[in-house]
Amino acid sequence: MEGTNGVDGVLLRARGVQLRRGARDVLLGVDLEVGSGEFVALMGLSGGGKTTFLRAVAGLEAFDRGQLAVDGVELQPGMLPRQPVLGALRRKVGMVFQSHYLFEHMSALQNVWLAPVHAYGIDRGEAEGRARQLLDQMGVGARASALPRELSGGEAQRVAIARALAVDPPLLLMDEPTASLDPARRDELGGTLMGLTTDGRTLLVATHDDDFVRDYADRVIVMAEGRVVEQGDPQQVLTNPQHPATRQLLHQTHARGSGRRVS
Amino acid sequence: MLAIRRTEAPGGCRLIGMLLLAALSFAAGADAQPGQGGGVFRWGCDPEGGAPYVEADPADPSKVIGYEVDLAALIANRLGLTPQFVPVQFASIDASVRRGDFAIGLCGMEDSPARRGALSATVPYYAFREVITIRDADRGKYHTLANFSGRRVGTLGGSMAYEMLLKAQTDLGVIPVSYDDDVHPYSDLMLGRIDAVLLDHLIADRAMRREKGIYTIPEAVAIGYYVGVLAKDNAALRDRIDTILQAAMRDGSLEAIFRKWGLWNDDQPKLRSWVLAGHDVTTAAAGLSQPPGRAEASPPSSPGGAAPLTGLPAVVRYLPSLLAAAVITIVLSCLSMALAVAVGVVVASGRVYGGAVTRAVLTGYVELTRGTPVLLQLFVLYYGLAEFVRLPAFVAALVGLGLNYAAYESEIYRSALEAVPKGQLEAARVLGLSERQVFALVRGPQALRLALAPMTNDFVALLKDSSLVSVLTVVELTKQTSIFAANIGSWVIPGALCAAMYLGMSLPLSRVARNLEAKWKAPTA
Numbered sequence: 041m042e043g044t045n046g047v048d049g050v051l052l053r054a055r056g057v058q059l060r061r062g063a064r065d066v067l068l069g070v071d072l073e074v075g076s077g078e079f080v081a082l083m084g085l086s087g088g089g090k091t092t093f094l095r096a097v098a099g100l101e102a103f104d105r106g107q108l109a110v111d112g113v114e115l116q117p118g119m120l121p122r123q124p125v126l127g128a129l130r131r132k133v134g135m136v137f138q139s140h141y142l143f144e145h146m147s148a149l150q151n152v153w154l155a156p157v158h159a160y161g162i163d164r165g166e167a168e169g170r171a172r173q174l175l176d177q178m179g180v181g182a183r184a185s186a187l188p189r190e191l192s193g194g195e196a197q198r199v200a201i202a203r204a205l206a207v208d209p210p211l212l213l214m215d216e217p218t219a220s221l222d223p224a225r226r227d228e229l230g231g232t233l234m235g236l237t238t239d240g241r242t243l244l245v246a247t248h249d250d251d252f253v254r255d256y257a258d259r260v261i262v263m264a265e266g267r268v269v270e271q272g273d274p275q276q277v278l279t280n281p282q283h284p285a286t287r288q289l290l291h292q293t294h295a296r297g298s299g300r301r302v303s
Numbered sequence: 304m305l306a307i308r309r310t311e312a313p314g315g316c317r318l319i320g321m322l323l324l325a326a327l328s329f330a331a332g333a334d335a336q337p338g339q340g341g342g343v344f345r346w347g348c349d350p351e352g353g354a355p356y357v358e359a360d361p362a363d364p365s366k367v368i369g370y371e372v373d374l375a376a377l378i379a380n381r382l383g384l385t386p387q388f389v390p391v392q393f394a395s396i397d398a399s400v401r402r403g404d405f406a407i408g409l410c411g412m413e414d415s416p417a418r419r420g421a422l423s424a425t426v427p428y429y430a431f432r433e434v435i436t437i438r439d440a441d442r443g444k445y446h447t448l449a450n451f452s453g454r455r456v457g458t459l460g461g462s463m464a465y466e467m468l469l470k471a472q473t474d475l476g477v478i479p480v481s482y483d484d485d486v487h488p489y490s491d492l493m494l495g496r497i498d499a500v501l502l503d504h505l506i507a508d509r510a511m512r513r514e515k516g517i518y519t520i521p522e523a524v525a526i527g528y529y530v531g532v533l534a535k536d537n538a539a540l541r542d543r544i545d546t547i548l549q550a551a552m553r554d555g556s557l558e559a560i561f562r563k564w565g566l567w568n569d570d571q572p573k574l575r576s577w578v579l580a581g582h583d584v585t586t587a588a589a590g591l592s593q594p595p596g597r598a599e600a601s602p603p604s605s606p607g608g609a610a611p612l613t614g615l616p617a618v619v620r621y622l623p624s625l626l627a628a629a630v631i632t633i634v635l636s637c638l639s640m641a642l643a644v645a646v647g648v649v650v651a652s653g654r655v656y657g658g659a660v661t662r663a664v665l666t667g668y669v670e671l672t673r674g675t676p677v678l679l680q681l682f683v684l685y686y687g688l689a690e691f692v693r694l695p696a697f698v699a700a701l702v703g704l705g706l707n708y709a710a711y712e713s714e715i716y717r718s719a720l721e722a723v724p725k726g727q728l729e730a731a732r733v734l735g736l737s738e739r740q741v742f743a744l745v746r747g748p749q750a751l752r753l754a755l756a757p758m759t760n761d762f763v764a765l766l767k768d769s770s771l772v773s774v775l776t777v778v779e780l781t782k783q784t785s786i787f788a789a790n791i792g793s794w795v796i797p798g799a800l801c802a803a804m805y806l807g808m809s810l811p812l813s814r815v816a817r818n819l820e821a822k823w824k825a826p827t828a
Contacts, residue, residue: 098733130735141726145749145823155734158744200730207735 051076051211051242052097057106058266059092066092067103068266074244076210079237081253081274082246084263085289090246091138093263094213097244098135099126111210130159134204138216140196142188148175148199149184152206160207167206174202178232193220194228201232212236214245218252230256248293250278262286344379344386347400348410349393355505355564356411357388370564371409374428377556378407381547394461394785397422398794400532406540407531411503413463414528421793423541426578427528428548428557430570432504433464436511436519438492445499448524452476457488457497457776461786463527464501480696481782483774487686489514491776494689496696503527505566526570552579617796621787625797628783629804635700635779636766636808642705643765644758647712652742654713655720665713672710678771680707685775700772708765715757719750752823759816763809780804
């Protein structure tokens with residue numbers, strides 16, 4: 041396997057990644073690459089393995105076979121990564137969960153500086169300054185002292201993004217970021233994420249939202265039944281889907297009325 | 304006096320035995336009225352008092368035997384009624400007869416002004432001696448209570464002997480140790496936890512037969528009298544029973560009963576002549592106060608010789624000891640809770656994070672502790688383990704309560720730890736925090752907030768459960784209150800004071816907990 045150290049421009053590489061949970065095969069051999077600075081959308085029907093794949097990349101779930109590498113850090117199949125690989129992986133991968141999972145007992149600001157101070161030993165004052173800067177950048181600077189339960193869904197999401205960015209990972213994983221956003225907030229999010237990629241950050245975003253993908257993603261990868269079945273330019277793939285699973289996906293989301301366009 | 308006696312079967316077993324006996328007696332006389340009437344003469348005693356008072360018949364444990372049984376049969380017979388035994392805890396006999404559970408308490412009840420004030424008491428039917436029992440090795444070293452200055456002397460709490468020890472505490476510097484039963488003072492004497500036991504000679508004789516290596520000083524410290532007790536408004540029946548008892552003294556049938564049980568001695572004829580001469584019973588008591596053969600400086604008769612205090616003077620006299628006991632309750636509760644929290648956190652963490660063996664062991668501990676009565680645990684810790692490790696009473700109480708509550712605390716913490724969303728833990732891990740940091744910074748603090756309300760509840764419960772440790776001779780607030788109540792023959796004032804003190808302790812606690820919760824809800828940026 042070639043490296044993912046950025047020399048060839050590939051930040052994340054998966055080869056034949058398989059994952060079995062109990063009696064169910066969740067991933068049956070995922071092959072994909074994400075280039076440095078790319079904004080890639082991961083689409084697929086529910087249960088298609090998108091979230092599980094993200095969790096495997098984040099080192100939260102062990103995969104059984106295959107190879108996974110993030111920016112030069114190689115994960116071994118069969119077990120969760122251990123030190124020192126785990127520590128190296130943590131510096132490479134950030135994750136924003138669908139439910140955000142902010143620390144409920146801490147203010148937005150504390151949520152953001154917690155890891156830099158405690159996990160990376162950054163001076164508290166410096167970390168706090170940077171945290172304020174990140175919250176400002178995400179448009180929630182005014183909510184710095186609010187507790188998570190006092191934030192709206194959109195605000196909580198932006199705090200969660202700021203928290204993930206605070207440790208400056210080259211790869212940011214996001215799970216269903218538009219699920220709870222109205223169209224205006226969704227466009228704000230799209231703009232924010234594009235801004236991140238221009239800073240050189242790589243995004244891998246699992247989503248059902250084909251309009252969002254069309255508008256903002258550089259590339260789309262469609263997963264079905266634990267495999268990658270189709271990928272390419274979002275306009276092409278989503279306008280002229282080749283695989284039945286992609287067609288079914290588009291049909292379902294539009295039947296649900298979640299899209300803006302009726303094609 | 305006879306008392307709650309626990310040998311092998313403390314707590315739950317005792318209760319079950321009591322219930323069985325109660326069921327049997329109710330089955331035998333289901334149609335009986337409370338008190339007398341219906342052809343049945345209901346009399347109450349504590350069957351765990353044991354021989355020679357009342358004990359289960361070894362040949363037929365559904366029946367009771369003892370001199371009190373024979374005495375009850377004699378009275379019932381002469382009243383033309385059938386005797387029916389009602390088992391009752393010794394400490395509850397006065398209250399139970401007052402509410403009409405049975406007509407008379409015949410159970411080695413000591414004559415005292417307080418008791419006479421609150422109930423109708425019969426003429427005394429037996430004279431007993433308060434005697435000092437010591438270890439054989441100390442024979443010749445001690446002779447009177449005055450020799451025990453600075454030493455620990457045990458007895459049954461709330462008894463005449465305990466009153467004497469309290470007086471000796473003030474006058475002679477003796478340290479009284481209160482027990483809830485009349486067996487453990489002697490086993491603790493053997494173990495060296497105390498240096499002497501002051502109790503009725505009937506109980507001392509029984510202990511001498513049971514234990515080897517103890518010695519009872521023959522000279523009595525005082526003489527007391529057993530009476531039957533009836534409800535205050537039952538004076539008419541009391542008068543009939545007095546007549547019966549006097550007749551039985553005259554015709555020798557009472558003597559026959561005491562001889563049958565080996566209880567007849569030189570004190571009894573004197574008591575008989577006083578009672579038959581129609582002397583007022585308290586005068587009779589005073590006249591017999593000096594034990595035959597030896598005149599020594601000892602409290603003259605029942606130590607409650609003065610009229611019992613009531614109202615404000617009683618409050619003034621007892622308030623300092625109640626406050627001191629309340630301090631014991633607070634200190635014991637706080638230390639036990641601290642131990643419970645510390646052990647609880649360890650157990651909960653072990654059950655959440657530990658391996659299979661750790662989890663199994665800790666689950667076993669929690670289930671064993673929650674599944675057995677705390678009273679049993681206290682007994683095992685203090686008396687059961689005494690052969691291996693001799694914990695001082697306060698330490699045993701602290702450890703017993705602490706470890707018992709630790710099981711409950713650990714369950715609170717475990718569920719609180721598990722209530723923190725897994726997603727937050729994963730978010731923390733992805734951010735690069737170590738497992739230790741995830742626990743200390745994310746999981747623990749949130750679990751603590753969730754656990755706070757149930758912990759406060761438990762602490763308030765612990766404050767009250769701390770009263771159980773009186774069985775280990777620790778005199779805390781409830782014990783002191785019952786001593787107070789037994790003294791003045793009423794629960795009204797002591798009960799109100801005691802309740803006020805418990806409320807004074809628990810209400811601020813709830814307030815502190817509410818404030819903490821409010822504080823933690825506020826933003827902390």
